Amino acid sequence: AIASMKRGEMVVVVDDMDRENEGDFIMAADQCTELDMARIVRYSSGVVCIAMEGSRLEELKLPPMVTNNQDPKGTAFSVTVDATKKHGITTGISASDRATTINLLANPSTAAIDFHRPGHIFPLRAQEGGVLARDGHTEAAVDLSRLAGRNPAGVLCEIVSEDNPTEMMRLPEIRRFCKRHGFVLTSIVDIAQY
Secondary structure: OHHHHHOOOOEEEEOOOOOOOOEEEEEEHHHOOHHHHHHHHHHEOOOOEEEEEHHHHHHOOOOEOOOOOOOOOOOOEEOOEEEOHHHOOOOOOOHHHHHHHHHHHHOOOOOHHHEEEEEEEEEEEEOOOHHHOOOOHHHHHHHHHHHOOOOOEEEEEEEEOOOOOOOEOOOOHHHHHHHHHOOEEEEHHHHHHO
16 A cells, blocks of 8 residues: 555555444545546545644644534544635636645645635544554545655545445445455555554
């Protein structure tokens, strides 16, 4: 998975069957192209997130979405954003617009002024300590990006079942999907053990 991400490829990461029991697309945010984004949107829920370190979210003035997080898994959503019009954004929802926003969020030289709120990209605050502190896809995305030598920010989005499009994709369908589309499959447990 690390080698794939070093090459700028997407991987699929599964969590524990006792947790969400889902597979997420994950890739280094600074490598995400508009074609990658189109592929993510095609096979996913469409709720595209970027996992980032808390310090970077603070630099960008992106506070938590709510003051009292009641998410059962503790997913730490921040205020949604789009890049500003000066970056060529139209409505913010196209694959091109979302890839631009993702790339700018991952770029350490951008500032809060480069984004407007709300938007179509969901920043997530990763816990310090990564998957060793919290066994979530958020932390896996940051850990894998860092291990691949990229900026510590990763794109992630849950994959929807092709067999039953009203549900999320689960194993063994995830294995078949990865084989058919050439995605490397790993798990949060594997990342933690690494």
